[in-house]
Amino acid sequence: MSKKVPVYIAMHNELRQKVLSKEWEKGKKIPSERMLATEFNVSRMTARQAVSSLVEEGLLERKQGAGTFVASDKIREKLSGIPSFTETIEKLGKNPSSKLVSFYIKHASESEAEKLQIRQDEEVLIMERIRYADDTPLCFEVATIPYHIVNGIDKEDLKQHLYQSLADIGYHVARAEQVISATWASEYVADMLKVKRESPILRLKQVSYTQEETPFEYVRAQYVGTRYEFFIEAKSN
Template sequence: MIDKQSGIPIYIQIQSEIKKKMEDGVWKVGTSIPAERQLAEMFHVSRMTVRQAIQGLVDDNILQRRVGAGTFIAEKKLTERLEAVTSFTNLMLQEGKVPSTRIVSYGIRPASTQEQEALQLPENSNVMKIERIRYGDRVPILYEVAAIPEKIASLLTKEDIMDSLYKAIELKLGQPIGEAEQIMEASLVSEKIAPYLDVKLGSPVMKLRQITTLED
């Protein structure tokens, strides 16, 4: 409960109450929390105070605002840097499985703002966007979306895209793959991807975002 006489800022107390509901499993990861008006009534405070509390949790990546949808409990993310990068193809071979690939789509298009920042590209740059399904012993394991700078992508053939991109890039450039930074988070499979992975809509999956660099 909120104690207005405690000397602790009210918005801090609201944040603590929200975190407690998360810890107790009342509000679960990926679900929305009540609207500001409802929270204001729940805690008997002004909407401005609620807004201040929520913004602080958004800034701390505990809550996430979604335009037109509301405020949600943010998915937990794990970030790590990989000094040794192994391709999906090699991972499957190491497990004694036969890797294979099905191309969903590929083509050159303007890089998004996020892609420009991640790939350190100048404005108005293009990337090749590749969407593929990766299999191990014919079982779908991974839905992959890759964005490759046009300068590098122009060297790739369709046969390269059907195989290991890391291997193809290393051979074409004569430069080994360096390290990678990856962010992992638990998620729920979307309507678009579920059929490709042969799972039900909303099934739990692991979402991985990886930025890979070449060795200097």
Template sequence: MTADTRPAHATIAQKLRDELTHYAPGDQFPGDRELAARFQVSPMTARQAVAALVTEGRVYRVRGSGTYVAEQPVHRRMSRLLSFTEHMRRQGRIPSAAVVSMSERDGSREENADLEQPGEGSVIALSRVLNGDGVPFAVEDAVLPLRCAAVRDADLTRSLHAALGECGHRPVRSRGTMTAEPATPQHAKLLDVAIGTALMVQRLLLVDEQELPVQLVVVRYVGERIVFDIDQERPAHLDQPGGPVDAPYTFPSLNSDVG
């Protein structure tokens, strides 16, 4: 058996991560002195172990009260196109959505160009709050072309991807950008967070199996409730002289809010 060469606080932190599965959000977590006695280390070492969990967002400290278990974030794989509903179910949570608004309106020139429909065409604007176990995780503002008008009759408290699939336009690929921004008063109210809370913002264009655009969407996630997992490889062309340069994804209609 290989000896554990990690510092004591790192070993303890890993054991505490494993134990967190036995706690519910809001439960009080053992204090530094209790952990020090249990693991037979100094209070400073125990404090370092707990600090690692605080940094990861697994627990949080309340001055004068103690340490508590935080709501665990949802993980999303950046390399896979899965709906919010699918991600939630894979992690044992109950997904739902609340429709904030839905309307048909004239599309902007940029929206119609990105959605590959006539310049004077109409679009469907849909705004929803995406929930997991009843907790708001994101605000989704989507614009759909009229070729997807059948989604207006679908149950939009469930997966929009599923609704698009049922009308023959299942999303199979997306491309776009990710940025960060503070929550506005409107988004803070919808997401039940403080104004200025950090939001992770995805701006995406989704296409179906016929390579037809089916959705322009801006999704604003509460930063502390979501973790984006990344799996990357170095492209071979970067090691070849004169290789192609990666061009940025640019969708004029996503440079500002949609919906």
């Protein structure tokens, strides 16, 4: 390895090429740090540094009790405009689908009432869905909509074509406010998304507004951190 750069950087570069050249295939378990240290004639500490740097880059991922693996490709959503989940997945050449988990009406919680600018004694429709790409669960989504908006719409239409049903009655998303944070998968969400409890989760909260600035949908979505990522392009003024 080159002496012009730190040893762990040179090792990092060689391991990175193994991933990029597909010598190490997606999802494949890589040799242990002890084995890599022997192969590259370096210390365990140096091997750990090289592997850790690739984990930080997202090229490798550690699985507790199983070892280190080449990371699978993530679905990337660019946060520009208001793209739908379906459009995002289709643009990547994958098949989007959804599974309805629950569909019911209740009184709004304090946070739901605040986000939707309604009274707490007003009824809201709750829809819980799992969103998939090629049958791989990516997201657990809870949508809250004021019931007076959807009252009168056929339930099966709402269950199967929520956004089209809303658009048909004039509720188009003119703008949306989004907040993204990190959390861990609860036992319930982990079961829905087929991951281990306390797996890393990207949580997206979104309030959608009409052209008249009327909030009509409050969504809480939880994405599997190892399968999905958000991309933001920033420009200077």
